[in-house]
Amino acid sequence: MVNIEQLYQHYLKHPVICTDTRSITEGCLFFALKGDHFDANQFAEKAVEAGAAFAIIDNPDFAKGDQLILVDDVLSTLQELAKHHRKQLSIPVIGLTGSNGKTTTKELIRAVLAEHFQVFATKGNLNNHIGVPLSILSITNKVEIAVIEMGANHQKEIELLCSIAQPTHGLISNVGMAHLEGFGGFEGVKKGKAELYAYLSESNGFAFVNAANKDLIEMVSKAGVKNIIRYNIAEESTVQGVLKHSDPLIEFEWSFEGESHEAKANLTGTYNFENILAAISIGSFFKLSAEEINKGLADYFPTNNRSQLTKTEKNTVICDFYNANPSSMAAAITNLNSLTSTNKIAILGDMFELGDESAEQHLRIIELALKNEIDTLIFVGHHFDNAKGDANAHFFTTPTEASTFIQTQNWKDSLILLKGSRGMALEQLLPML
Known part of the structure; x- marks a missing residue:
């Protein structure tokens, strides 16, 4: 087993860290992290063969050769190494x-x-x-x-x-x-x-x-x-x-x-x-x-689908579909209402990780959107669909279903808000707008 100071000396000589064998660079340090559905220990030898200077592993079964460094836990070692570097x-x-x-x-x-x-x-x-x-x-x-x-x-x-x-x-x-x-x-x-x-x-x-x-x-x-x-x-x-x-x-x-x-x-x-x-x-x-x-x-231009104003061939789209929660969703709706346009459209996707409050929070967003001056409202996802009641809007459980409807529309010179949690993958609707 190596200690953090010994590992840090390797890092100083090889200061590029990789955690994915698909992105190995020559002379990097490969950290074999584990997840719920993978164990990178089994790929450590391949990482070395691909050019990694060393692979840090925590399964002794794979400790074959001087370039595979065995530690108690790869994740905690990565964190401790970062702490040590930060102190310098x-x-x-x-x-x-x-x-x-x-x-x-x-x-x-x-x-x-x-x-x-x-x-x-x-x-x-x-x-x-x-x-x-x-x-x-x-x-x-x-x-x-x-x-x-x-x-x-x-x-x-x-x-x-x-x-x-x-x-x-x-x-x-x-x-x-x-x-x-x-x-x-x-x-x-x-x-x-x-x-x-x-x-x-x-x-x-x-x-x-x-x-x-x-x-x-x-x-x-x-x-x-x-x-x-x-x-x-x-x-x-x-x-x-x-x-x-x-x-x-x-x-x-x-x-x-x-x-x-x-x-x-x-x-x-x-x-x-x-x-x-x-x-x-x-x-x-x-x-x-x-x-x-x-x-x-x-000089800053957003390119990460957060409050990003995008001009398509036909419309202007507010791309804000990297993530969503009730607070950011309400702010986005209110902002759309304040902007000037002859035709305003909101395409809103489910919000995740709300637990027991999910139904109530999705209903609140539906009610807020209906109160604002938005010409067309489209809600996408099972959470919104379950909360819709008798709301006068368009509801679809998946982006694929929503796309079928959107392709029947002939929106031009419209201002469109596209917002939802990342897992809804609303970016697939952007080419149709």
Whole structure:
């Protein structure tokens, strides 16, 4: 058995980590992780044959040769290696979590800080107990500041991720009705997300807090964080802003230390304004100029199907189908209602991981959508179908069924919201719009 320091010496010589034999690169370290339906130990030898310098395994049956390194548990070893690497880094690390908008906020922060620093930011959705260690181990000595996204659907997960990422600064974008099944209701969501504040309190770190959000103010105060940077309030020493236009893209004015600045962002949705202010607050804290901040915001174009405005041959589509929960769904519907269009269409897919509240929350979204001025409402999924009652809208249990109906329509010059949980795979409807 090797210890972490010995393994770290291998990492320093071979700093690329792979966990999938399909993406082996020459000289990488292959970690043979196990899942519910796979055991990568059995592929470790193939990983070495494909070019991996070493394979880290936890099944002695596969320990054949010097290039296969046996440990007690591959996952915990990966996490411990990341912790060890993090301790060697003397850079600011911004930990980011939240129920809605955390990935968009991460990208905005990255775009702003990149105007002045060499920035590492979590790639894709590598924000869980495997993704965060992989992210930390991707930070090189050229990086000056890191932004680490942390996702969770149970309590104690953020606590674990903080122990790995060891953030010096932190931001909770918001708390909402997400992952209710795992967290055990909204109060459980607040408790789980507040684990970031608890870490910052214990480590004397800095928390960026939207002062207009009463839940966050309550949470950060309860956690006892001493270093709080508030934004979105009317005080000269804090970042504040006024939304001037959001139809369809956001234009606004922001101020800091008595100076006001006009700015634009390539995002739709009034709900994204708070995410923008968070990025401005962090940029201001790290001494970026207003010009640098505004350029970073203006140069960011969403490409991840989160609040992404897409022009098709016939219509304009708000692509927001990477994920969905009651809070983000309500915000998206309200935003669609506020936008100008001669024909508005909402195609809404099921929301997952709501547990016992699923039926009630799907019914609430149906009722909210019906109250808004939307010309055509389409609900997709078994959860919506079970909650429909006598609602005057179109209901389909699968995207395939919905596509049959959509192809009979002749929508042109319409504004279409396409939103649902990732598992609904609503992207398959985009070519028909």
